[in-house]
Amino acid sequence: MEAQNDRDKAAEEISNRPSPYRDVRREGVEERSMEARRAASVVMEVLAGGLSPAEAGAALGISPPQYYKLEERAVRGLVAACEPMQLGPLPRPEKKIQELEKRCTDLEREVARYQALARASQRGLGLDTGPARKGRTGGTGKRGRPRKPAVRALKIAGMLKQSRSGDKEAPPVKAERAEAHNTRP
Numbered sequence: 001m002e003a004q005n006d007r008d009k010a011a012e013e014i015s016n017r018p019s020p021y022r023d024v025r026r027e028g029v030e031e032r033s034m035e036a037r038r039a040a041s042v043v044m045e046v047l048a049g050g051l052s053p054a055e056a057g058a059a060l061g062i063s064p065p066q067y068y069k070l071e072e073r074a075v076r077g078l079v080a081a082c083e084p085m086q087l088g089p090l091p092r093p094e095k096k097i098q099e100l101e102k103r104c105t106d107l108e109r110e111v112a113r114y115q116a117l118a119r120a121s122q123r124g125l126g127l128d129t130g131p132a133r134k135g136r137t138g139g140t141g142k143r144g145r146p147r148k149p150a151v152r153a154l155k156i157a158g159m160l161k162q163s164r165s166g167d168k169e170a171p172p173v174k175a176e177r178a179e180a181h182n183t184r185p
Contacts, residue, residue, distance in 0.1 A: 038060070039060055039070060039074070040074065042056045042059055042060055043056070043070065043071050043074045046067075046071065047071075047075075053067050053068065053071070
């Protein structure tokens with residue numbers, strides 16, 4: 001008698017525990033069609049040994065090969081339903097899309113940064129950086145005045161190189177450009 005009470009308590013304790021598996025009641029068995037519930041009942045009877053597949057097919061009004069296909073689908077669904085549920089909130093595709101878009105913009109920004117660093121290092125080494133990039137239009141569709149290349153640094157480097165070697169004197173810098181930049185009175 002005491003052993004029976006212990007078993008009953010253990011069974012009650014197990015039934016009260018939260019299960020990691022899907023709860024059939026939450027899925028709404030009552031919401032399924034009458035035909036689906038009847039087919040599930042017949043498949044369960046066959047699996048339990050109460051009916052033969054031929055009898056089950058006759059009861060459902062289908063041939064035995066069709067019954068076997070139905071049984072296979074039912075068993076696959078049963079196994080899938082026995083998978084442990086994911087704890088926590090379900091993943092939302094919108095959130096994943098936002099994360100991927102943010103990652104894409106971050107990577108594009110990083111690529112642009114590395115390209116700028118590569119161009120700067122190529123210029124520093126005196127290598128040809130390839131064709132110049134087209135300027136921004138600012139959304140108006142018109143292009144502004146094209147930029148003049150910044151060759152002042154190259155001229156100064158040439159002057160320094162020549163003055164260091166002592167072969168020639170450095171060529172004078174154009175006075176009008178120097179005066180244009182000197183705006184102090």
